[in-house]
Amino acid sequence: xxxxxxxxxxxxxxxxxxxxxxxxxxxxxxxxxxxxxxxxxxxxxxxxxxxxxxxxxxxxxxxxxxxxxxxxxxxxxxxxxxxxxxxxxxxxxxxxxxxxxxxxxxxxxxxxx
Amino acid sequence: xxxxxxxxxxxxxxxxxxxxxxxxxxxxxxxxxxxxxxxxxxxxxxxxxxxxxxxxxxxxxxxxxxxxxxxxxxxxxxxxxxxxxxxxxxxxxxxxxxxxxxxxxxxxxxxx
Numbered sequence: 001x002x003x004x005x006x007x008x009x010x011x012x013x014x015x016x017x018x019x020x021x022x023x024x025x026x027x028x029x030x031x032x033x034x035x036x037x038x039x040x041x042x043x044x045x046x047x048x049x050x051x052x053x054x055x056x057x058x059x060x061x062x063x064x065x066x067x068x069x070x071x072x073x074x075x076x077x078x079x080x081x082x083x084x085x086x087x088x089x090x091x092x093x094x095x096x097x098x099x100x101x102x103x104x105x106x107x108x109x110x111x112x113x
Numbered sequence: 114x115x116x117x118x119x120x121x122x123x124x125x126x127x128x129x130x131x132x133x134x135x136x137x138x139x140x141x142x143x144x145x146x147x148x149x150x151x152x153x154x155x156x157x158x159x160x161x162x163x164x165x166x167x168x169x170x171x172x173x174x175x176x177x178x179x180x181x182x183x184x185x186x187x188x189x190x191x192x193x194x195x196x197x198x199x200x201x202x203x204x205x206x207x208x209x210x211x212x213x214x215x216x217x218x219x220x221x222x223x224x225x
Contacts, residue, residue: 001172002155030211041203041216042156049211087155091211099144099163099210102172103156 001026003090005104012078012111020107022088023070031064031071032089032101035082042087045073050093078111085109115140119204119217126194126224134189134220136204144207145187146171146214147179149200156203162187163210194224 003024010018022031030049034042046055048064048071055062059076075082089103117138126132138145146161148171158171162181176198178190187206191198201221207214 032211032214034214041218042205042214044213044215047211047213089156098169099146099161100169100171101146101158101161103148103158105153105155 001092002102003088003104005086005088005107007107008105009108010110012109014080014111014113015077016111018075018078018109020073020075020086020088020109021070022072022090022104023068024090024092026069027093028064028066028069028071029091029093031062032091033062033071033073034087034089035084036087036106037084045086075109078109080111080113083109083111115215117204117206117215117217119202119220121220122218123221124223126222128195128224129193132191132194132222134191134202134204134222136187136189136206136217137185138187138206138215139185140206140208140215141184142206142215143184143209144212144214145181146205147177147187147189148203148205149173149198150203150219151200159189159202161210194222196224198222199224 033045036042085106147159148156160179162168204217205214
């Protein structure tokens with residue numbers, strides 16, 4: 001039931017782009033994205049609700065494809081500050097209003113100068 | 114300052130000795146949740162609460178209890194801790210479900 005994130009790890013040079021995928025075996029109500037730096041608490045990036053929406057702020061955006069039961073996080077022109085572990089959290093359709101949230105195992109992103 | 118406060122930040126205890134990890138938020142949020150984080154497993158939800166006196170099991174509730182008697186507080190109780198509960202624990206709150214969550218700084222628990 002845990003969503004699967006891919007890749008597990010990625011190393012980039014500053015300015016390069018990256019895509020992190022989050023796939024579920026169940027129909028989804030919402031997808032949540034968080035970034036966690038080493039030794040710190042997770043920090044909110046964005047939430048996408050069913051309806052196939054796309055969101056973005058600054059150079060980080062995400063899409064949610066209900067039919068494919070997956071979401072993708074896009075990081076463009078990466079900066080050193082983007083380094084960290086990215087988690088997607090999913091609420092399953094039917095339990096979306098209950099608050100139950102299941103996170104993927106995380107994708108570690110390292111941006112080098 | 115808007116924040117989620119967990120205490121203690123670090124705790125070493127022995128098997129079977131009851132303990133409570135406190136969580137408090139000052140943002141008048143309805144939704145609160147507890148997670149444990151273990152290497153390679155990501156964040157796993159233990160319990161969540163939609164409002165005062167409303168709590169429900171997350172993905173890994175076994176061995177834990179919670180209560181929500183006041184809106185601001187959501188303590189996590191381990192009645193009889195075991196070594197497999199050694200983990201990093203996070204409390205989080207949000208205005209309601211499916212909105213931005215604010216995480217506490219974490220509690221690193223070691224059960225020996």
